[in-house]
Amino acid sequence: xxxxxxxxxxxxxxxxxxxxxxxxxxxxxxxxxxxxxxxxxxxxxxxxxxxxxxxxxxxxxxxxxxxxxxxx
Amino acid sequence: xxxxxxxxxxxxxxxxxxxxxxxxxxxxxxxxxxxxxxxxxxxxxxxxxxxxxxxxxxxxxxxxxxxxxxxxxxxxxxxxxxxxxxxxxxxxxxxxxxxxxxxxxxxxxxxxxxxxxxxxxxxxxxxxxxxxxxxxxxxxxxxxxxxxxxxxxxxxxxxxxxxxxxxxxxxxxxxxxxxxxxxxxxxxxxxxxxxxxxxxxxxxxxxxxxxxxxxxxxxxxxxxxxxxxxxxxxxxxxxxxxxxxxxxxxxxxxxxxxxxxxxxxxxxxxxxxxxxxxxxxxxxxxxxxxxxxxxxxxxxxxxxxxxxxxxxxxxxxxxxxxxxxxxxxxxxxxxxxxxxxxxxxxxxxxxxxxxxxxxxx
Numbered sequence: 001x002x003x004x005x006x007x008x009x010x011x012x013x014x015x016x017x018x019x020x021x022x023x024x025x026x027x028x029x030x031x032x033x034x035x036x037x038x039x040x041x042x043x044x045x046x047x048x049x050x051x052x053x054x055x056x057x058x059x060x061x062x063x064x065x066x067x068x069x070x071x072x
Numbered sequence: 073x074x075x076x077x078x079x080x081x082x083x084x085x086x087x088x089x090x091x092x093x094x095x096x097x098x099x100x101x102x103x104x105x106x107x108x109x110x111x112x113x114x115x116x117x118x119x120x121x122x123x124x125x126x127x128x129x130x131x132x133x134x135x136x137x138x139x140x141x142x143x144x145x146x147x148x149x150x151x152x153x154x155x156x157x158x159x160x161x162x163x164x165x166x167x168x169x170x171x172x173x174x175x176x177x178x179x180x181x182x183x184x185x186x187x188x189x190x191x192x193x194x195x196x197x198x199x200x201x202x203x204x205x206x207x208x209x210x211x212x213x214x215x216x217x218x219x220x221x222x223x224x225x226x227x228x229x230x231x232x233x234x235x236x237x238x239x240x241x242x243x244x245x246x247x248x249x250x251x252x253x254x255x256x257x258x259x260x261x262x263x264x265x266x267x268x269x270x271x272x273x274x275x276x277x278x279x280x281x282x283x284x285x286x287x288x289x290x291x292x293x294x295x296x297x298x299x300x301x302x303x304x305x306x307x308x309x310x311x312x313x314x315x316x317x318x319x320x321x322x323x324x325x326x327x328x329x330x331x332x333x334x335x336x337x338x339x340x341x342x343x344x345x346x347x348x349x350x351x352x353x354x355x356x357x358x359x360x361x362x363x364x365x366x367x368x369x370x371x372x373x374x375x376x377x378x379x380x381x382x383x384x385x386x387x388x389x390x391x392x393x394x395x396x397x398x399x400x401x402x403x404x405x406x407x408x409x410x411x412x413x414x415x416x417x418x419x420x421x422x423x424x425x426x427x428x429x430x431x432x433x
Contacts, residue, residue, distance in 0.1 A: 002135075066084060
């Protein structure tokens with residue numbers, strides 16, 4: 001029940017956002033996340049954004065993982 | 073970047089598995105605390121692909137499963153009240169109480185509605201002012217701020233026919249209780265990603281410092297879980313115990329402060345009863361006095377019941393990680409997802425449901 005899915009913000013109106021959840025439009029309450037704008041990805045849980053996804057961190061994780069062969 | 077497929081990349085998975093195979097020498101027991109991890113591990117076949125020296129043990133992180141039998145019975149008594157509309161996440165429906173389940177009450181005429189968000193429950197209360205709408209508030213720290221917001225909205229909008237039955241529980245006290253019980257050897261924790269988005273990775277500092285157990289906060293895709301396993305093995309190898317964050321794209325050390333503030337404004341810590349773990353001090357959340365009028369347990373004066381847990385069911389042992397579902401004589405025989413005896417077979421995140429679906433010999 002702690003499932004949260006990455007969704008993209010399409011439109012923002014105060015603390016209400018319209019999001020794209022893998023092709024499906026949904027509403028999201030974004031009162032817990034600061035500085036979000038259309039195009040940003042958030043983690044959606046029970047109708048609320050619980051966190052903004054940090055793109056820079058995601059890229060760093062993937063970079064590190066791609067190099068994992070060479071670490072050994 | 074869509075943050076899903078990138079973290080299911082086959083080549084990365086291969087690289088991680090060979091790195092794990094190269095590092096995994098000594099026997100190591102790792103516990104995934106979170107039910108969403110349990111499901112992800114089974115669905116992606118990670119359990120089968122890991123070397124036999126690594127044992128992944130499922131912990132108490134399925135909120136429906138750890139809800140005590142007496143709380144289930146009290147929810148059922150609410151459902152029998154003709155003036156009440158019960159709103160709930162779908163997972164609760166089939167959980168057996170001492171007598172019946174919400175699904176059976178529904179068939180018997182009780183008004184029970186599944187909602188996707190507690191916001192939907194509040195909307196029903198707004199639309200149907202003559203009915204009393206109760207939301208069954210089950211969940212960990214991921215869900216608690218969401219429900220706190222809805223209670224706060226109800227107070228602000230003066231929606232008096234809305235209330236919640238709070239069974240919220242918090243994860244770090246349960247991890248502590250497991251370690252204190254010393255029933256099993258745990259060499260590392262895969263900490264729950266989304267709970268930690270809220271509470272922050274610093275919440276596990278005491279586990280590393282006081283108990284010497286490595287903790288890594290993990291995401292939910294296959295490369296996330298495998299990288300977490302590798303990080304835990306490497307900590308163990310180096311004889312270190314610290315809190316690391318694998319799920320850096322969604323977890324910060326201090327967590328989501330706004331969500332924490334909302335949770336603290338509406339709820340306060342209280343002792344709570346967990347199925348399998350018993351009463352754990354300060355491991356639950358109850359409504360603060362200011363929000364007392366939204367407490368369904370008080371509002372409807374629910375009595376306490378003499379409860380009995382299903383005979384032969386070992387959900388409690390499974391939730392503590394001391395037994396696997398296959399050690400239960402009911403598993404996949406008398407107890408199935410269609411006809412569950414205990415909650416671990418009901419919830420989509422329950423360990424028994426995961427074993428039934430993905431891991432039956």
